Amino acid sequence: MAARTEHDERTDTSASPPPARRRVRHPVATAVSVFGELLITAGLVLALFVVYSLWWTNVLADREAGRQGDTVRNKWADAGPGALDTKDGIGFLHVPAMKNGEVLVKKGTDPKTLNNGIAGYYTDPVKSALPWDDEGNFTLAAHRDGHGAKFHNIHKLKNGDPVVFETKDTWYVYKVYKTLPETSKFNVDVIQPVPEESGVKKPGRYITLTTCTPVYTSKYRYIVWGELERTEKVDKDRTKPVELLG
Amino acid sequence: MYGWIWRHLPGNAWVRSIIALVLLLAVVYALFQYVFPWAEPLLPFGDVTVDGASAGGAGVGQ
Numbered sequence: 001m002a003a004r005t006e007h008d009e010r011t012d013t014s015a016s017p018p019p020a021r022r023r024v025r026h027p028v029a030t031a032v033s034v035f036g037e038l039l040i041t042a043g044l045v046l047a048l049f050v051v052y053s054l055w056w057t058n059v060l061a062d063r064e065a066g067r068q069g070d071t072v073r074n075k076w077a078d079a080g081p082g083a084l085d086t087k088d089g090i091g092f093l094h095v096p097a098m099k100n101g102e103v104l105v106k107k108g109t110d111p112k113t114l115n116n117g118i119a120g121y122y123t124d125p126v127k128s129a130l131p132w133d134d135e136g137n138f139t140l141a142a143h144r145d146g147h148g149a150k151f152h153n154i155h156k157l158k159n160g161d162p163v164v165f166e167t168k169d170t171w172y173v174y175k176v177y178k179t180l181p182e183t184s185k186f187n188v189d190v191i192q193p194v195p196e197e198s199g200v201k202k203p204g205r206y207i208t209l210t211t212c213t214p215v216y217t218s219k220y221r222y223i224v225w226g227e228l229e230r231t232e233k234v235d236k237d238r239t240k241p242v243e244l245l246g
Numbered sequence: 247m248y249g250w251i252w253r254h255l256p257g258n259a260w261v262r263s264i265i266a267l268v269l270l271l272a273v274v275y276a277l278f279q280y281v282f283p284w285a286e287p288l289l290p291f292g293d294v295t296v297d298g299a300s301a302g303g304a305g306v307g308q
Contacts, residue, residue: 218293
């Protein structure tokens with residue numbers, strides 16, 4: 001954009017004194033000039049793509065996530081106890097260490113779902129357990145950058161940090177017990193029902209967060225494991241568990 | 247190229263500047279609305295899941 005105006009002005013000043021036709025340029029000079037302008041244009045388009053990826057997709061995703069989150073909360077408020085409805089989302093993930101408020105969790109990890117600024121639980125290649133299951137691994141994925149960047153600060157999570165999942169009537173309080181800063185994207189074992197790579201051997205109620213790493217790329221995956229510590233009934237004021245009050 | 251466009255815009259310098267600005271905004275809009283959303287899944291920056299199959303497959307590739 002800047003280059004365009006600059007160039008326009010320059011052309012304008014140099015071109016305006018003689019009538020309309022300018023001095024004839026050598027064809028090679030013209031070719032070089034057009035090539036240079038194309039390069040500048042390509043650079044600007046790439047810069048705009050960065051702006052799009054790291055800013056605009058967040059704007060869109062946060063707006064959409066907020067809207068979908070409101071839908072879920074309204075539904076919870078309206079409906080009495082009823083059948084579980086996983087279509088609009090099963091609840092909200094609160095991770096104080098990530099300082100990103102609440103993240104709506106929905107079924108599936110396909111890009112279309114995740115691009116709305118939410119976290120998704122795996123249905124494939126290993127099916128996720130749900131928090132209220134007696135045992136299993138509740139496995140989640142969300143974007144590290146762009147599209148809401150809900151797991152952007154995953155590297156801030158340390159052992160012992162709480163990860164709280166809120167459903168319509170229960171708070172599930174997990175404690176992080178292991179992080180894996182880098183693994184292959186083919187390492188499906190990290191989301192097994194008993195994630196032995198994290199050092200556990202027995203079935204239990206686990207939670208696994210996955211996202212990409214290093215930031216701004218998708219070369220590897222960053223994994224955080226937690227284990228359920230306790231659950232709390234949601235009271236009528238939706239009082240938050242102590243972990244979220246700090 | 248841009249010089250050529252400038253010379254072919256009608257009006258005086260002010261009118262041309264305004265037309266150029268509108269054209270520029272139209273291009274940026276088209277990029278954000280159509281080109282980038284199309285290009286993004288083709289680039290390997292947004293894959294967040296672990297996946298047994300090779301990336302780019304249906305569903306969980308991204």
